Amino acid sequence: MKQWIGLVARLITGGVWIVAGAIKLPDPAGSVRAVRAYDLLPESIVPTVGHLLPIVEVVVGLCLVLGLLTRSMGVISALLFVVFIIGISAAWARGLSIDCGCFGGGGLEEGASSKYPWEIARDVGLLLLSAWLVVWPRTRWSLDAVVFPPRAGEVSPGPGDGEDWDVEAQHQQDR
Amino acid sequence: MSKRNINKTAERAARAAALKAEQERQEKRRRLLLIGAVVAGLVFVVGAGFLVQNLRNSTGEAATPPAGVVDDYGIVVGDAAAPTTVTIYEDFQCPVCADFEEEIGEELNAGIEAGTVKVDYRIVSFLDRASKNEYSSRAMNAAAVVLDTAGVDAFKSFHDELFANQPVEGTDGPDDEELIAAATAAGADESKVRSAIEDKVFAQWIENATEQMSVDKVNGTPTVFIDGELAGSTPQEYADAIRAALG
Numbered sequence: 001m002k003q004w005i006g007l008v009a010r011l012i013t014g015g016v017w018i019v020a021g022a023i024k025l026p027d028p029a030g031s032v033r034a035v036r037a038y039d040l041l042p043e044s045i046v047p048t049v050g051h052l053l054p055i056v057e058v059v060v061g062l063c064l065v066l067g068l069l070t071r072s073m074g075v076i077s078a079l080l081f082v083v084f085i086i087g088i089s090a091a092w093a094r095g096l097s098i099d100c101g102c103f104g105g106g107g108l109e110e111g112a113s114s115k116y117p118w119e120i121a122r123d124v125g126l127l128l129l130s131a132w133l134v135v136w137p138r139t140r141w142s143l144d145a146v147v148f149p150p151r152a153g154e155v156s157p158g159p160g161d162g163e164d165w166d167v168e169a170q171h172q173q174d175r
Numbered sequence: 176m177s178k179r180n181i182n183k184t185a186e187r188a189a190r191a192a193a194l195k196a197e198q199e200r201q202e203k204r205r206r207l208l209l210i211g212a213v214v215a216g217l218v219f220v221v222g223a224g225f226l227v228q229n230l231r232n233s234t235g236e237a238a239t240p241p242a243g244v245v246d247d248y249g250i251v252v253g254d255a256a257a258p259t260t261v262t263i264y265e266d267f268q269c270p271v272c273a274d275f276e277e278e279i280g281e282e283l284n285a286g287i288e289a290g291t292v293k294v295d296y297r298i299v300s301f302l303d304r305a306s307k308n309e310y311s312s313r314a315m316n317a318a319a320v321v322l323d324t325a326g327v328d329a330f331k332s333f334h335d336e337l338f339a340n341q342p343v344e345g346t347d348g349p350d351d352e353e354l355i356a357a358a359t360a361a362g363a364d365e366s367k368v369r370s371a372i373e374d375k376v377f378a379q380w381i382e383n384a385t386e387q388m389s390v391d392k393v394n395g396t397p398t399v400f401i402d403g404e405l406a407g408s409t410p411q412e413y414a415d416a417i418r419a420a421l422g
Contacts, residue, residue, distance in 0.1 A: 069214070
């Protein structure tokens with residue numbers, strides 16, 4: 001059961017990252033402005049972060065959807081969500097009216113923004129899903145199970161308790 | 176059972192255990208190498224992508240501003256001796272800006288006419304994604320071309336005309352031909368503006384102007400300053416502040 005929940009968590013967080021990153025990729029200048037609008041980072045690293053972030057988002061998203069290095073990607077994903085929650089909260093607390101730039105655009109908002117609470121709630125939910133993957137990184141249909149099958153000597157839990165790899169069951173049959 | 180047999184069994188068991196340990200060690204090595212390879216691959220992809228994004232962002236490269244701008248990006252309309260300066264950041268595709276123009280435009284024009292205020296227009300373009308044909312930046316380029324070739328009064332009437340006929344977000348904005356017609360109607364010479372509008376000659380200046388707005392911590396349009404002071408946070412507050420300044 002946990003493996004199925006893990007699969008859903010992977011697909012949701014991974015899907016969100018892919019979409020969020022892919023929308024930003026065509027407009028690097030816009031991502032830089034979006035980062036700058038938070039007014040949290042020194043100007044010297046703003047362009048670097050603005051250029052790097054969309055790429056990292058897409059790569060982390062792809063790895064999550066495929067189930068590659070699930071635990072590490074879950075850690076990166078969770079950390080990024082923590083950073084975004086801090087960023088949006090800080091903007092909110094200081095009365096900045098900016099587009100969060102979560103899905104492209106960003107920074108330059110037409111008129112005021114009252115979307116902060118919803119954006120934070122969404123990111124908290126995605127943070128929890130990422131944390132799930134850090135705690136239980138073994139999931140259904142993951143590339144990890146294929147690329148990194150469990151060690152030969154590893155004790156495999158019996159069928160039905162939900163923690164065994166598909167591949168492990170296969171190994172036992174081979175033996 | 177003889178002693179020899181017991182020894183043999185123990186020997187076999189020890190050999191099996193050693194073999195198993197060796198296998199496990201190799202397995203562990205293989206996994207580490209594999210993880211290392213995957214991580215290296217991912218780092219390579221991120222690095223390459225980062226480089227590409229850097230190269231694609233031409234912000235800040237040298238640009239020629241249109242003739243007549245003040246302070247690189249300001250287009251000042253009105254009597255230079257007017258006691259009050261109203262600075263307005265706008266994007267031609269921004270609907271809130273169009274509403275704001277409709278609300279206060281005429282009063283502002285009267286104030287310019289009377290010499291009470293001058294307006295420092297800071298046109299920017301970040302809403303290309305809101306039309307299907309990059310209307311935001313093409314309109315800004317056309318306005319810059321009108322300013323460049325026909326002066327600030329022509330720019331002002333072109334500006335007012337564009338806001339009065341702003342395309343709905345998500346649709347095709349006016350094409351270059353329509354912009355050329357509007358520019359001509361505003362007083363520009365068609366033969367002078369045609370190629371400059373079609374070739375988007377001020378594209379780099381437009382990028383830099385938009386970047387400068389961000390660097391100046393202006394994060395929305397419309398944003399209004401009166402004599403350098405931020406004049407509120409909503410279009411209504413901006414309009415009220417301008418009315419107060421107009422007296």
